[in-house]
Amino acid sequence: xxxxxxxxxxxxxxxxxxxxxxxxxxxxxxxxxxxxxxxxxxxxxxxxxxxxxxxxxxxxxxxxxxxxxxxxxxxxxxxxxxxxxxxxxxxxxxxxxxxxxxxxxxxxxxxxxxxxxxx
Amino acid sequence: xxxxxxxxxxxxxxxxxxxxxxxxxxxxxxxxxxxxxxxxxxxxxxxxxxxxxxxxxxxxxxxxxxxxxxxxxxxxxxxxxxxxxxxxxxxxxxxxxxxxxxxxxxxxxxxxxxxxxxxxxxxxxxxxxxxxxxxxxxxxxxxxxxxxxxxxxxxxxxxxxxxxxxxxxxxxxxxxxxxxxxxxxxxxxxxxxxxxxxxxxxxxxxxxxxxxxxxxxxxxxxxxxxxxxxxxxxxxxxxxxxxxxxxxxxxxxxxxxxxxxxxxxxxxxxxxxxxxxxxxxxxxxxxxxxxxxxxxxxxxxxxxxxxxxxxxxxxxxxxxxxxxxxxxxxxxxxxxxxxxxxxxxxxxxxxxxxxxxxxxxxxxxxxxxxxxxxxxxxxxxxxxxxxxxxxxxxxxxxxxxxxxxxxxxxxxxxxxxx
Numbered sequence: 001x002x003x004x005x006x007x008x009x010x011x012x013x014x015x016x017x018x019x020x021x022x023x024x025x026x027x028x029x030x031x032x033x034x035x036x037x038x039x040x041x042x043x044x045x046x047x048x049x050x051x052x053x054x055x056x057x058x059x060x061x062x063x064x065x066x067x068x069x070x071x072x073x074x075x076x077x078x079x080x081x082x083x084x085x086x087x088x089x090x091x092x093x094x095x096x097x098x099x100x101x102x103x104x105x106x107x108x109x110x111x112x113x114x115x116x117x118x119x
Numbered sequence: 120x121x122x123x124x125x126x127x128x129x130x131x132x133x134x135x136x137x138x139x140x141x142x143x144x145x146x147x148x149x150x151x152x153x154x155x156x157x158x159x160x161x162x163x164x165x166x167x168x169x170x171x172x173x174x175x176x177x178x179x180x181x182x183x184x185x186x187x188x189x190x191x192x193x194x195x196x197x198x199x200x201x202x203x204x205x206x207x208x209x210x211x212x213x214x215x216x217x218x219x220x221x222x223x224x225x226x227x228x229x230x231x232x233x234x235x236x237x238x239x240x241x242x243x244x245x246x247x248x249x250x251x252x253x254x255x256x257x258x259x260x261x262x263x264x265x266x267x268x269x270x271x272x273x274x275x276x277x278x279x280x281x282x283x284x285x286x287x288x289x290x291x292x293x294x295x296x297x298x299x300x301x302x303x304x305x306x307x308x309x310x311x312x313x314x315x316x317x318x319x320x321x322x323x324x325x326x327x328x329x330x331x332x333x334x335x336x337x338x339x340x341x342x343x344x345x346x347x348x349x350x351x352x353x354x355x356x357x358x359x360x361x362x363x364x365x366x367x368x369x370x371x372x373x374x375x376x377x378x379x380x381x382x383x384x385x386x387x388x389x390x391x392x393x394x395x396x397x398x399x400x401x402x403x404x405x406x407x408x409x410x411x412x413x414x415x416x417x418x419x420x421x422x423x424x425x426x427x428x429x430x431x432x433x434x435x436x437x438x439x440x441x442x443x444x445x446x447x448x449x450x451x452x453x454x455x456x457x458x459x460x461x462x463x464x465x466x467x468x469x470x471x472x473x474x475x476x477x478x479x480x481x482x483x484x485x486x487x488x489x490x491x492x493x494x495x496x497x498x499x500x501x502x503x504x505x506x507x508x509x510x511x512x513x514x515x516x517x518x519x520x521x522x523x524x525x526x527x528x529x530x531x532x533x534x535x536x537x
Binding site: 092 | 295
């Protein structure tokens with residue numbers, strides 16, 4: 001199964017964290033990486049810049065409208081993602097549980113568009 | 120019902136979960152398995168009355184369903200212009216042969232059934248949907264019956280079950296037993312889904328309640344099925360005890376006209392003694408004395424409260440001090456306003472109406488819509504001699520109550536005030 005693991009957090013959590021807390025979070029991410037490598041593979045991952053730097057593009061009445069900010073104003077914001085291949089949801093949940101407990105994690109299976117994509 | 124129909128109904132009732140899990144273990148295709156089993160049952164309904172009931176009815180259904188699945192897989196493979204199905208069968212034969220850890224066929228079946236239960240009651244599924252799905256896939260309860268139990272339309276229930284099945288496939292919810300450190304938590308979810316189905320049967324609602332209470336009994340069967348594979352699981356033992364104690368009073372809960380009969384007024388000879396005895400034995404299990412999950416402890420203490428009521432020789436002989444003690448335990452485990460309300464009732468029985476009324480302090484903010492809170496207050500005020508206060512409390516309870524049978528009882532009590 002291929003899953004995208006979305007990591008969301010409240011920006012203030014990171015801003016207010018002590019250096020020790022940040023170090024322990026980085027170690028959690030490293031643990032996640034090791035677990036995923038042991039049970040499947042990581043296809044891509046990246047931390048995302050804050051929503052201050054986000055740009056939203058929509059079409060309104062056939063016209064392209066570009067605005068500053070994210071497409072949804074929420075307390076928690078998307079902080080990063082992992083695109084991973086793991087055997088099943090239980091393994092994905094086990095992996096997600098290794099990520100920093102200050103984060104909310106959403107696991108989304110991807111949709112297979114072509115049979116060739118199945119690894 | 121003819122003998123063949125009877126035999127078919129029995130095998131469906133007894134073996135549905137086993138057949139589903141066996142086929143799933145083999146083919147891992149939830150969509151095909153359920154359809155094929157449905158087809159097999161249809162075929163049996165046509166053939167058994169004419170040909171006679173086979174010696175091994177479950178085996179007959181399994182073989183027929185299995186053939187149906189192979190046909191479908193073959194058709195799919197043809198459609199995709201892939202290798203013929205011989206390959207699929209070969210793969211399965213090999214994986215079974217090389218898996219040396221699954222030597223005991225008995226364990227294998229129980230294990231598969233547990234896998235099915237854990238898949239249906241997965242925490243990634245909506246709890247109500249998981250509950251319905253468990254009844255459907257593990258016990259083979261028909262969708263219209265499940266709809267009736269949960270008081271929704273058949274179409275709504277069918278959609279809910281379909282959505283849950285779709286998520287199992289799309290999200291990759293495994294047909295597997297998780298690691299030992301996660302298993303207790305997962306069995307808590309299994310218990311929770313079963314209890315949800317059970318309480319649905321007792322929730323006041325429309326329709327003939329007797330049928331829904333029979334359906335609530337299916338939740339007990341679900342717990343028994345899981346216990347067959349995990350006979351020492353504390354959460355299941357505690358939950359079974361709780362359900363049995365509540366269910367044992369089913370025949371005495373309403374009178375012939377359908378009106379509610381309160382616990383002190385119930386005909387104790389109509390309680391099911393065998394179920395009460397079994398529950399009492401379960402509560403004495405050593406499995407419940409060691410360290411258990413919070414949920415297990417909460418089920419056990421609720422069962423002990425119910426046991427105090429049903430094992431007392433009469434309502435007057437209830438040991439209310441012990442009941443209060445159990446409520447203190449329950450509140451320490453999982454504080455809730457409804458448990459505090461119930462504790463106040465027990466306190467009133469043990470120490471008089473004023474002590475009970477004191478126990479209601481502060482609950483109004485937490486239960487602003489409850490009709491039970493003013494109903495209890497009305498009863499305690501009546502006992503304390505405050506008829507005027509009781510009248511006002513009954514008015515509020517009647518206004519808030521949306522169940523006909525309960526409202527009738529409240530109105531009757533109010534009108535009986537001097």
